[in-house]
Amino acid sequence: MSKPVLIGLTGGTGSGKTTVAKTIIEELGHDNIVLIQQDSYYKDQSHLSFEDRIKTNYDHPFAFDTELLIEHLEDLMAGKSIDKPVYDFSHHTRTDEVVTINPCDVIVLEGILVLENEQLRDMLDIKIYVDTDNDVRFIRRLLRDTKERGRTMDSVVNQYLGVVRPMHQQFIEPTKKYADIIIPEGGYNKVAIDILVTKVKSILKELG
Ligand SMILES: Nc1ncnc2c1ncn2[C@@H]1O[C@H](COP(=O)(O)OP(=O)(O)O)[C@@H](O)[C@H]1O
Numbered sequence: 191m192s193k194p195v196l197i198g199l200t201g202g203t204g205s206g207k208t209t210v211a212k213t214i215i216e217e218l219g220h221d222n223i224v225l226i227q228q229d230s231y232y233k234d235q236s237h238l239s240f241e242d243r244i245k246t247n248y249d250h251p252f253a254f255d256t257e258l259l260i261e262h263l264e265d266l267m268a269g270k271s272i273d274k275p276v277y278d279f280s281h282h283t284r285t286d287e288v289v290t291i292n293p294c295d296v297i298v299l300e301g302i303l304v305l306e307n308e309q310l311r312d313m314l315d316i317k318i319y320v321d322t323d324n325d326v327r328f329i330r331r332l333l334r335d336t337k338e339r340g341r342t343m344d345s346v347v348n349q350y351l352g353v354v355r356p357m358h359q360q361f362i363e364p365t366k367k368y369a370d371i372i373i374p375e376g377g378y379n380k381v382a383i384d385i386l387v388t389k390v391k392s393i394l395k396e397l398g
């Protein structure tokens with residue numbers, strides 16, 4: 191089996207990264223494609239109390255176990271299976287579960303800081319930034335986090351103003367310059383997704 195194609199997909203919270211990643215996978219209709227979310231590699235915080243966990247800055251590069259993520263990607267590149275951690279957003283820590291991922295032809299790596307770390311960035315074959323207006327991203331996050339991540343409206347607003355927004359400006363937005371492709375609005379940008387899918391198919395064809 192040849193080395194897998196590694197697609198990195200980034201953008202701010204609520205930009206539509208996950209939606210784009212899932213649509214690409216659906217459109218590729220390829221059995222041998224896997225989604226890896228950078229969120230799965232948030233550091234384990236089980237040694238901290240819940241009160242301390244909510245004080246963590248989850249939008250800073252230090253919040254991620256990037257070493258483990260790189261090690262896992264290298265393993266997949268080398269044709270080895272990995273045990274991917276499972277993160278629990280409601281409790282702000284890793285669970286005891288893992289998901290085994292087998293070697294594949296295409297890996298879609300999606301997350302807020304996948305273009306921030308140079309070593310990680312250099313591993314990527316295609317780099318994509320999903321670019322959505324800040325107000326739209328905030329509204330999407332507010333709806334999602336109150337419905338799916340066990341948050342109150344006050345906590346979402348306070349976290350956004352105190353940490354998410356400044357970290358976005360400092361660490362995420364500047365990585366746009368590394369992207370090969372910038373997708374405005376995200377998940378429902380059919381033209382951009384079609385172009386990407388065509389590109390990945392042609393790489394796969396070249397690799398045989
Ligand atoms: N183009 C879009 N229009 C409307 N809602 C969208 C769009 N793209 C994503 N969403 C919704 O916004 C929320 C955040 O999208 P998601 O893909 O999870 O973003 P991210 O992974 O960047 O945080 C989800 O509830 C999703 O269904």
Ligand SMILES: O=c1ccn([C@@H]2O[C@H](COP(=O)(O)O)[C@@H](O)[C@H]2O)c(=O)[nH]1
Binds near residue numbers: 203204278279301302
């Ligand atoms: O325990 C946690 C871990 C992360 N977050 C927030 O999640 C987003 C990243 O996820 P997206 O799917 O890209 O929105 C990040 O902005 C963190 O603030 C959290 O709140 N709690």
